Amino acid sequence: MKLLVAFLVAVVLATETTNLSFAESTLEKIDKSGTFVVGTRTGSPPFAFVNKNNEWVGFSINLVEQGILPALSKKLNKQIKLEKKESTVPTRIPLLTSNAVDLIAETMTDTQVRREQVDFSLTFFITGAQFLVRKGSPVKGIQSIAGKRVAAQQGSTNAKILREKVPNAKLVEFQDQPAAFQALSQRQVDAYTNDGIQLAGLKAKAPKPDDWTVVGDFFSYDPYAMAMRKNDSDFRLVVNVGLMDAISSGLYFDLYEKWFGAKGEVPYPLTPENKRFLQLQVVPK
């Protein structure tokens, strides 16, 4: 027993004074293994989800496959294979920092606090937090959420902001979106908070979409970006160049139309100001 305590104290002291350092950069890692590992969701339509034909598809996934992978293959001068791994809100940063994935391409909001832990690519989507409720629910937005039971994903920006803005709302945090939505379907909670576009996607894919409404003004600003390990500028440049090429060549807008257009999975028109914002992110060559 005493030996165990002594060992633990030694571990704490040792780690206090050392920093673990892995010299290999992401580009070197991908070059050596020939595989580009991406963390993405399985239950967040239309960004990354498993469709009716059991295919793992989505807007974020397409952006990686058709925008970033070619840029990566060009930079490393060889064909790189893409491997997808599932990530969720609580697991995505640990997956990155433990080198299990090289890029998180899903529905991650770019925030200043998160920039202390990971680096972000350009913004590839703009949305904000809202609530999903049953049709006819008295909840109309953040002003009517006090005292109600609200589901959220553990570690999400929505959970954090709701906790700060409405401390007396009863927050129930789940590990992923399907569990939270199931709690909402079974009336275990009165509302589910997530980014507006994800709620729209969930509603569109629900067995009875008309039972649900997305309510409330955006109570947060959520720009989506892809996350990668810190201090890896070469890799970050490749990812950003891939995204910029996709925007300037029109590929981005074709994919946007495919997933968010009038005939897409989740109709969500691109406002002119958001389109301008995306285009202005493309710096000259």
Next chain:
Amino acid sequence: MTYHFDWSTLWTGQSGGWLLQGVITTLQIFAVGLIIAIVLGICAGALRTVPIAPLRWLASSYVEFFRNVPLLVWMFFGYFSVPPLLPQAMQDWLFDHGAEFWAAVFALGVYHGARFSEVMRAGIQSIPKTQLEAALSTGLTVGQAYRLIIIPVALRLIIPPATNETVNLLKNSSVALTIGVAELTFQTRQIETYTAKAFEALAAGTVIYLALCLTIASIMARVERRVAIPGLIVQGHTGTS
């Protein structure tokens, strides 16, 4: 890529409070779950050995049904499948009064009750048959014989495997995080997502679970020494140091 260790994140800000809340919730789940498991375990274990066939069958069905399905499935079952079957008024009351907690406790209780009943059965079956025969021949009924003689002796015999099951119950309380219970493992992940210090957060969780489990084991070892029946058990060096 470098990782900077920062142990102070464990007590600065909200982390300390979260860890404390997590420990309290874990202990609450553990206590209530343990009571349910012990009651169910003793009943089912004893019933599996009585000479009355229907009771044996009932207890066997309970044990085989509940221990052969993963605990996680029982958690989801208790939280997502059971409430919709209840009357609306009960559902509303439940959701306002910690449905997650009770679903977790229910799942832990019945699952570990099934496992505990097997431990109990092993204990009862290791008692010589002559004990029961002697009890019955002094005029006791089967029920009285079990209550006054067999079960008290069996309980003393099964303390090592019972300690195992108790410690397992404490560790399995962490599965409750999947249905939204804010117990210790949930809180370590909360700290991890808010501070990004995965190593520190999980180390804290590890140390706390270790401390709780070692405490349980040492209490049980002391109990074992106290209640051992001289001459009945091969007495070596019992329990932990």
